[in-house]
Amino acid sequence: MLSLIKPTVEYEESYRSYIRELGDSERYPFPLDFEFDDFPELVTRLNNLSLGIGLPDGGVPNTTFWLVDNGEIVGVSSLRHRMTDRLERLGGHIGFGVRPSAQGRGIAKELLKQTLREAGHLGISEVLVICLKENIASSRVIRANGGRLESEYAVPEYSGLLQRYVIPIDTGPA
Ligand SMILES: CC(C)(COP(=O)(O)OP(=O)(O)OC[C@H]1O[C@@H](n2cnc3c(N)ncnc32)[C@H](O)[C@@H]1OP(=O)(O)O)[C@@H](O)C(=O)NCCC(=O)NCCS
Secondary structure, eight states: OEEEEOOOGGGHHHHHHHHHHHTTSOOSSGGGGSOOSSHHHHHHHHHHHHTTTTOOTTOOOEEEEEEEETTEEEEEEEEESSOOHHHHHTTOSEEEEEOGGGTTSSHHHHHHHHHHHHHHHTTOSEEEEEEETTOHHHHHHHHHTTOEEEEEEOOTTOSSOEEEEEEEOOOOOO
16 A cells, blocks of 8 residues: 655665665655755654754745655655745646656556645645656646646756646645
């Protein structure tokens, strides 16, 4: 069963092997870039960001989730609690990625589905997800979860076009 959890120290080994698998490829979503030599410190940092503690300048509270299957982290998502002008253009509410050896099995669809549920619990009724147009797998995952393409545009920060999707969701109780 695929369970969405908040970071805990028990998954240190699995987290380290996830990062090893990523090798030199881009780590996405952004919390995968954080220093993790001191693993308990990483877990504290992630859970603090969710509470709005230790935010960088201009940052917003952000919850990191791990999707766990049989004791292994198979996917990571990041949920921003609110938008700024910059995030509306570049980051969106949710970023997600799947462990390379677990890709191609529908895990990202489930990861986004469960993260959208968490967004609903935060009272976010319209989730914004932004991805590069060339990232076909990502756009399929977003569309499969009800994403409606709202616009496509170029930004100086990336060479390709960005796609901006909106996903309306229920904001009922947990
Ligand atoms: C994008 C990503 C999360 C997809 O994860 P995944 O678990 O393999 O995705 P799924 O198995 O749920 O597949 C989703 C769809 O993408 C398709 N797909 C998967 N890999 C693909 C590829 N390389 N090229 C084209 N389509 C692909 C699948 O066939 C499926 O399409 P379908 O719904 O028509 O069957 C994963 O490739 C990843 O982690 N990439 C790096 C990080 C990233 O790009 N994140 C998204 C940023 S917005």
